[in-house]
Amino acid sequence: MERSIMGALSFLKESVFSDEYASQHGFLQSIDPRMKLVVCAVFLLTVLFTHSTLVSLCLYMVCLALTYYSKIGVGFFLKRTWIFIPLFSFFIAVPALFSIFTPGDPIAVFKILGLKLVITRQGLSGALLFVTRVTTSVSFAVVLSMTTKHFELLKALRTFKIPQVFIMTIGMCYRYIYLFVEVVENTHQAIKSRIGRRVHYKKGQHIVAWNIAALWFRSYQMNEAVYGAMVSRGYGGEPIVLNDFKTRPRDWVLLFFAGLVSLTLLYLGDKLKFGIL
Amino acid sequence: MTDVLFELKNVHFSYLGRYQALCGIDIAIEKGQRVAVIGANGSGKSTLLHLLDGLIFPDKGSVRSFGAELSEETLADEKRNHDFRRKVGLVFQNPDIQLFCPTVKEEVMFGPLNFGLDHITITSAFNSIMDLFDIKELSGRMPHQLSIGEKRKVAMASVLISSPDVLLLDEPTAGLDPKTSRDLVALLNRYHSEGRTIVTATHDMHIVEEIADVVYVFSRDKKIIRSGPPAEIMSDIRFLQENNLIHIHAHAHGDKTHVHPHDHPSHEHDHKSSV
Numbered sequence: 001m002e003r004s005i006m007g008a009l010s011f012l013k014e015s016v017f018s019d020e021y022a023s024q025h026g027f028l029q030s031i032d033p034r035m036k037l038v039v040c041a042v043f044l045l046t047v048l049f050t051h052s053t054l055v056s057l058c059l060y061m062v063c064l065a066l067t068y069y070s071k072i073g074v075g076f077f078l079k080r081t082w083i084f085i086p087l088f089s090f091f092i093a094v095p096a097l098f099s100i101f102t103p104g105d106p107i108a109v110f111k112i113l114g115l116k117l118v119i120t121r122q123g124l125s126g127a128l129l130f131v132t133r134v135t136t137s138v139s140f141a142v143v144l145s146m147t148t149k150h151f152e153l154l155k156a157l158r159t160f161k162i163p164q165v166f167i168m169t170i171g172m173c174y175r176y177i178y179l180f181v182e183v184v185e186n187t188h189q190a191i192k193s194r195i196g197r198r199v200h201y202k203k204g205q206h207i208v209a210w211n212i213a214a215l216w217f218r219s220y221q222m223n224e225a226v227y228g229a230m231v232s233r234g235y236g237g238e239p240i241v242l243n244d245f246k247t248r249p250r251d252w253v254l255l256f257f258a259g260l261v262s263l264t265l266l267y268l269g270d271k272l273k274f275g276i277l
Numbered sequence: 278m279t280d281v282l283f284e285l286k287n288v289h290f291s292y293l294g295r296y297q298a299l300c301g302i303d304i305a306i307e308k309g310q311r312v313a314v315i316g317a318n319g320s321g322k323s324t325l326l327h328l329l330d331g332l333i334f335p336d337k338g339s340v341r342s343f344g345a346e347l348s349e350e351t352l353a354d355e356k357r358n359h360d361f362r363r364k365v366g367l368v369f370q371n372p373d374i375q376l377f378c379p380t381v382k383e384e385v386m387f388g389p390l391n392f393g394l395d396h397i398t399i400t401s402a403f404n405s406i407m408d409l410f411d412i413k414e415l416s417g418r419m420p421h422q423l424s425i426g427e428k429r430k431v432a433m434a435s436v437l438i439s440s441p442d443v444l445l446l447d448e449p450t451a452g453l454d455p456k457t458s459r460d461l462v463a464l465l466n467r468y469h470s471e472g473r474t475i476v477t478a479t480h481d482m483h484i485v486e487e488i489a490d491v492v493y494v495f496s497r498d499k500k501i502i503r504s505g506p507p508a509e510i511m512s513d514i515r516f517l518q519e520n521n522l523i524h525i526h527a528h529a530h531g532d533k534t535h536v537h538p539h540d541h542p543s544h545e546h547d548h549k550s551s552v
Contacts, residue, residue, distance in 0.1 A: 151379030171379050178421040179373055225374040228332040232367045234391030242383045242390060
């Protein structure tokens with residue numbers, strides 16, 4: 001139980017609250033977060049609309065190039081993204097290979113426990129397209145989140161007309177999750193210092209349940225106090241926050257290239273689909 | 278005739294209708310006055326400040342501010358609410374409550390932005406306040422990356438940037454190192470010299486005489502048991518001991534151990550009580 005709690009807290013702190021890569025002086029870090037978000041959206045839409053595995057792979061290469069020039073180790077990036085990709089793709093893609101789900105021209109036939117399984121060309125093609133789509137989309141999402149500070153990313157969502165109050169609420173959740181992570185850590189240390197390392201599992205469950213209740217009560221109290229602090233400084237129901245983003249020529253150049261690359265790949269993908277190239 | 282900014286008459290307040298926090302409080306705070314509110318833990322100091330800031334309202338009794346009643350109904354008026362919030366600033370005891378924005382810069386600018394000030398005024402005020410607290414390098418940091426002293430400075434800056442006429446401070450020196458505490462006292466006195474009213478709730482007996490013209494002492498039963506000039510109250514050692522505001526302190530000088538009240542404004546003390 002102790003290992004689970006401390007492991008989860010440590011993962012949360014390292015992965016969610018670390019701005020290590022967002023603070024580097026790399027290419028994507030120097031781009032206006034709003035423009036970065038739009039560029040990623042352009043690439044994601046291209047991935048969504050293409051029916052060509054090759055186009056998806058090309059966009060994946062573009063993503064890896066952006067990662068490299070943003071001073072993120074490509075090996076580290078691959079490790080980070082490939083944790084999620086099997087979760088989102090393989091379990092869906094594998095059944096799609098077989099004729100049961102995707103009928104078509106058989107390319108391989110085998111038997112498992114007397115059950116005849118047929119992999120079809122259409123199934124393989126669909127599964128490959130699905131996996132490359134997921135791979136590329138997850139990679140763009142990860143590179144965006146790694147090269148942008150979380151609060152900038154949230155603020156950039158205003159570009160898509162997401163209500164300010166929604167963005168501020170998420171930002172505050174993010175802010176206070178950290179505080180509560182620290183509370184959980186400290187509480188855990190305090191319990192350990194008083195009752196030692198070995199605790200019967202039933203007692204442990206009781207302590208955890210009690211702490212969840214205590215944490216919930218604290219967060220409820222804090223919720224009211226924070227609202228008071230906001231009201232005290234002029235909050236009247238519609239928060240006004242700082243907008244200090246600046247768009248520079250390089251941001252527009254990136255957007256232009258993103259558009260150009262996407263349109264070109266979509267065009268080529270269309271040709272590939274009809275077997276002209 | 279004196280200009281009374283806040284007038285509390287027979288104010289009672291309880292949390293959840295059960296836990297009494299203030300009992301029959303009568304206070305009048307004049308313009309430009311420096312008020313210190315002292316008392317043991319749980320004596321109602323923070324509740325009083327929240328009441329003065331119009332965040333909570335009494336169960337019984339009346340609160341008047343700037344010549345008008347201060348209540349939920351009067352603050353429902355947008356203009357009155359806006360004027361009141363601009364004039365009164367509260368620095369909370371727990372800076373984590375006050376620092377709800379993602380970065381220090383946004384935190385400090387939150388007040389002026391929500392008061393509708395123009396961008397040039399805000400930028401200029403921001404630069405001045407960050408220089409004043411010497412926290413310019415913290416501008417892009419997130420609150421969880423700050424030490425307690427830095428958080429407290431940012432919390433102060435986020436209120437002072439709006440230049441409120443009345444400054445309410447809840448335990449402003451808690452968790453601060455001695456040098457920063459001294460700087461804070463100097464800053465408060467500078468603000469006072471500009472004609473501002475300052476109300477400070479504190480446990481820090483060292484600073485009371487420097488930051489107050491009048492002291493209110495709260496008892497454990499949530500009442501004001503004494504008020505008056507700080508010199509008079511701070512010199513009544515027995516009274517302070519009875520109310521948990523100072524304690525007897527034993528320490529050694531060479532081979533001699535002696536006891537004396539923990540708080541002594543000047544650091545010299547006699548050794549008559551040596552044991």
